[in-house]
Amino acid sequence: MSDNEQYRVGLIQMSCSPDPDENLARACAKVREAAKLGAQVICLPELFRTQYFCQREDAELFDLAEPIPGPSTQAIADVAREMKVVVVASVFEKRARGLYHNTAAMLDSDGTLKGIYRKMHIPDDPLYYEKFYFTPGDLGFKAFDTAYGKVGTLVCWDQWYPEGARLTALMGANLIFYPTAIGWHPSEKEKYGEAQHDAWRTIQRAHAIANGVFVAVVNRVGHEDGNIRGNVAPVGQGLEFWGGSFLADPFGRVLVEASHDKEEILIGEVDLKELEEVRRNWPFLRDRRIDSYGNIVHRFTD
Secondary structure (H helix, E strand, C coil), X not given: CCCCCEEEEEEEECCCCXXXXXXXXXXXXXXXXXXXXXXXXXXXXXXXXXXXXXXCCCHHHHHHCECCCCHHHXXXXXXXXXXXXXXXXXXXXXXXXXXXEEEEEEECCCCCEEEEEECCCCCEECCEEHHHCCCCCCCCCCEEECCCCEEEECCHHHHHCHHHHHXXXXXXXXXXXXXXXXXXXXXXXXXXXXXXXXHXXXXXXXXXXXXXXXXXXXXXXEEECCCCCCCCCCCCCCEEEECCXXXXXXXXXXXXXXXXXXXXXXEEEEEHHHHHHHHHHCCCCCCCCHHHCHHHHCCCCC
16 A cells, blocks of 8 residues: 555543543544544554553453453444544453453554554563563564555554664554653652653654654553552552653654643644655665674674
């Protein structure tokens, strides 16, 4: 499928309540709103159906997982078909009994499932205990032919790894989405918060520059203690998700950017003529020394 020369993207920065059904209904409403604002390719935050539950290790929370296709992807697919938009929807996937992934589903403008990407890099940090819940992805990095163009998606912790962005770009993606759930530990914010956010913003702008692609980052916002349906005890001070969703062009310029503390729908434009111009003048893909990168497949070279 050929890429449209221009299309508009929608970034849905939202907060998440303890009620999964409420979150799904609000996500569907926000996709409709983004479409009415002109968006043609829309992304929701990581694991938007619930509060960020990985703040604790609790086997009962595996009950939140669902198959793909399943209830969440079907509800979003119905809206995608209705509004004729492409949607990236992040889901806690139940692949089999005892086997779960953090997965992004790519839903095309006719509601069909174009494919899935399973998060490859899985963190294990205080209040981000994802290794307890998620098996690392085994589908590799992907770019999907959608109604509006070739689009890739990675997920949150993947955003710190240049290899993922590079391989997604090499598969032809002109736009890479990062559905995300990242925030501050309240006890660390005063000392480290500004630097943490700056590093996060910088690394993703760098992916746009190094690969000559548009990069869209979609974060949640608000304070959460991981409460699900009102029956999970809070964990410490919880997390303050820092929002800051943004779209960067192929030279790393930020085209639109959200606040740290409000729900917002951002609309930005992908223009492949700009992508072509940047790649002609900064030909990083041309000048790669692919004959010299063999050691990249090793953990470390002594």
